[in-house]
Amino acid sequence: MTGELLIGVDFGGTKILTGAMTADGEVVCDPVKLPTNGGDAPEKIIGRVTASIDEVLAKTGAEREDVAGIGMGVTGPIDIRNGRILECPQLPTLHFYPLKKMIEERYGRPVHMNNDANCLIYGETLFGSGVGMKNVVGFTLGTGVGCAIIIDRNIFVGNTESAGEIWPSPYRDGTIEDLVSGSGVSKIYRRITGCDKTARDISVLAEQGDSGALATWEEFGRHLSVAMSWTVNIIDPEAVILGGSISEAFKFFGPSMEDHFRKHICPTPARQTKVVCAKLGANAGFIGAAALAL
Amino acid sequence: MTGELLIGVDFGGTKILTGAMTADGEVVCDPVKLPTNGGDAPEKIIGRVTASIDEVLAKTGAEREDVAGIGMGVTGPIDIRNGRILECPQLPTLHFYPLKKMIEERYGRPVHMNNDANCLIYGETLFGSGVGMKNVVGFTLGTGVGCAIIIDRNIFVGNTESAGEIWPSPYRDGTIEDLVSGSGVSKIYRRITGCDKTARDISVLAEQGDSGALATWEEFGRHLSVAMSWTVNIIDPEAVILGGSISEAFKFFGPSMEDHFRKHICPTPARQTKVVCAKLGANAGFIGAAALAL
Numbered sequence: 001m002t003g004e005l006l007i008g009v010d011f012g013g014t015k016i017l018t019g020a021m022t023a024d025g026e027v028v029c030d031p032v033k034l035p036t037n038g039g040d041a042p043e044k045i046i047g048r049v050t051a052s053i054d055e056v057l058a059k060t061g062a063e064r065e066d067v068a069g070i071g072m073g074v075t076g077p078i079d080i081r082n083g084r085i086l087e088c089p090q091l092p093t094l095h096f097y098p099l100k101k102m103i104e105e106r107y108g109r110p111v112h113m114n115n116d117a118n119c120l121i122y123g124e125t126l127f128g129s130g131v132g133m134k135n136v137v138g139f140t141l142g143t144g145v146g147c148a149i150i151i152d153r154n155i156f157v158g159n160t161e162s163a164g165e166i167w168p169s170p171y172r173d174g175t176i177e178d179l180v181s182g183s184g185v186s187k188i189y190r191r192i193t194g195c196d197k198t199a200r201d202i203s204v205l206a207e208q209g210d211s212g213a214l215a216t217w218e219e220f221g222r223h224l225s226v227a228m229s230w231t232v233n234i235i236d237p238e239a240v241i242l243g244g245s246i247s248e249a250f251k252f253f254g255p256s257m258e259d260h261f262r263k264h265i266c267p268t269p270a271r272q273t274k275v276v277c278a279k280l281g282a283n284a285g286f287i288g289a290a291a292l293a294l
Numbered sequence: 295m296t297g298e299l300l301i302g303v304d305f306g307g308t309k310i311l312t313g314a315m316t317a318d319g320e321v322v323c324d325p326v327k328l329p330t331n332g333g334d335a336p337e338k339i340i341g342r343v344t345a346s347i348d349e350v351l352a353k354t355g356a357e358r359e360d361v362a363g364i365g366m367g368v369t370g371p372i373d374i375r376n377g378r379i380l381e382c383p384q385l386p387t388l389h390f391y392p393l394k395k396m397i398e399e400r401y402g403r404p405v406h407m408n409n410d411a412n413c414l415i416y417g418e419t420l421f422g423s424g425v426g427m428k429n430v431v432g433f434t435l436g437t438g439v440g441c442a443i444i445i446d447r448n449i450f451v452g453n454t455e456s457a458g459e460i461w462p463s464p465y466r467d468g469t470i471e472d473l474v475s476g477s478g479v480s481k482i483y484r485r486i487t488g489c490d491k492t493a494r495d496i497s498v499l500a501e502q503g504d505s506g507a508l509a510t511w512e513e514f515g516r517h518l519s520v521a522m523s524w525t526v527n528i529i530d531p532e533a534v535i536l537g538g539s540i541s542e543a544f545k546f547f548g549p550s551m552e553d554h555f556r557k558h559i560c561p562t563p564a565r566q567t568k569v570v571c572a573k574l575g576a577n578a579g580f581i582g583a584a585a586l587a588l
Contacts, residue, residue: 159530159532159566159567161530163530169527169558230525233456233461234443234524
């Protein structure tokens with residue numbers, strides 16, 4: 001099976017998730033999950049990255065020469081072109097670490113890097129909820145808000161590798177991320193109820209029919225629709241993919257989001273643009289990373 | 295000079311401006327300008343389009359076989375793929391008119407179409423204030439707000455040919471076009487002074503030091519910066535080009551726009567993204583249209 005295997009590493013601030021797939025997106029073994037422990041010394045963290053790759057190779061029974069390439073989705077900011085980690089707050093010991101070069105030297109295979117949010121949406125586009133589509137935008141809704149732009153089935157990174165970095169965009173008296181984020185959900189709930197809860201708690205409360213939680217998600221949907229409308233009016237994609245932990249509350253924020261979203265985009269996209277949730281789950285990140293090596 | 299000439303037609307609601315250029319963007323004769331008279335019968339309007347092309351050919355001394363192609367920038371909405379005018383409010387007698395096919399049959403040369411705002415920014419990117427750049431976004435600020443996206447030196451139109459149609463994007467209690475447009479400038483001035491003036495008048499008043507007019511442009515700059523921030527955060531272009539009649543008031547709205555714009559985009563683009571005014575003037579439209587045939 002020489003050169004047929006793609007390795008993908010989802011290298012986040014809390015965990016390293018590494019897997020292997022074929023060029024058709026077929027995952028060939030259970031992925032390997034290790035903690036990042038981002039405060040450790042560089043050699044320890046990178047040791048866990050290579051240990052996860054070695055374990056995946058062992059599981060698949062593949063040799064290095066069976067690997068077409070290794071893709072890495074790394075928590076940002078990173079320098080994609082030069083394959084370096086930048087001043088990433090979640091990897092404080094790895095600032096300016098030449099990750100691509102080190103992994104290439106270790107395995108003798110081509111290594112590709114992109115940021116983890118881009119990889120997640122890339123994986124979904126090629127092998128998940130965006131299968132068959134060319135132009136897609138995706139939002140990763142978690143602690144903050146990420147946005148990935150896929151044009152012609154490639155991740156579009158722009159001039160300074162900042163395309164899709166919508167978090168500082170102006171909204172009301174601040175930025176869109178003030179409200180479209182996990183802490184934004186908590187902020188809305190606090191304003192409505194006076195209580196402090198995490199987005200996850202507010203999701204559980206909504207399941208139980210709590211009126212403050214339901215009102216929170218209804219309002220969140222309207223704020224999210226603002227980011228989606230601007231992005232869709234600019235890119236005019238076939239679909240918007242919603243991923244990240246907060247997208248799991250879709251049934252609570254989806255209706256208000258859809259209503260406001262369709263009213264603030266052009267007539268033809270309003271009829272045609274799909275809104276779908278990510279469906280590859282935790283695997284999307286390493287699948288999208290592996291796809292960088294396609 | 296067989297196949298060396300490009301003809302460009304800027305086909306707007308009020309005028310038809312047609313010119314000829316070389317593949318290097320060199321304009322080879324004075325353009326020909328005719329009124330559109332959009333309410334006339336189709337054959338009369340199209341007769342003026344072909345009369346303008348014929349006159350340009352006569353001026354250059356070129357034969358049909360010298361023409362590599364004809365590009366047409368048409369006031370929208372249009373069906374780019376099929377070369378048809380759609381339900382364009384400025385060309386009420388030409389709804390669903392197969393413009394590309396008719397001009398191709400008449401001249402026996404390849405005809406390319408795009409909307410006029412896209413052509414203006416395309417011309418500026420290739421031969422005006424965006425020379426040498428690959429990724430650019432441009433705003434045409436006139437009666438309304440248009441936005442064109444240039445990726446890899448091509449006009450990016452998206453899935454339903456609506457990419458860059460930012461006018462319905464949510465802003466405050468309405469849409470961005472409520473304030474970022476000629477009528478938006480008038481609206482701001484009316485709120486500040488209680489008087490009704492056109493954007494052009496308000497520009498003249500600003501020249502004279504009128505405080506209401508200066509405050510109007512200062513405020514307009516902040517609203518414009520919102521559209522620019524969202525677009526730059528999504529596309530991360532090398533430059534933003536500002537065109538259209540309202541861009542001529544740049545010296546009045548530029549400082550407040552720049553200030554707010556740089557604060558609402560990511561740090562690297564905030565340092566690197568250029569903001570420039572269109573510089574080809576009235577010729578940009580036909581130059582960009584001609585460039586479609588490159």
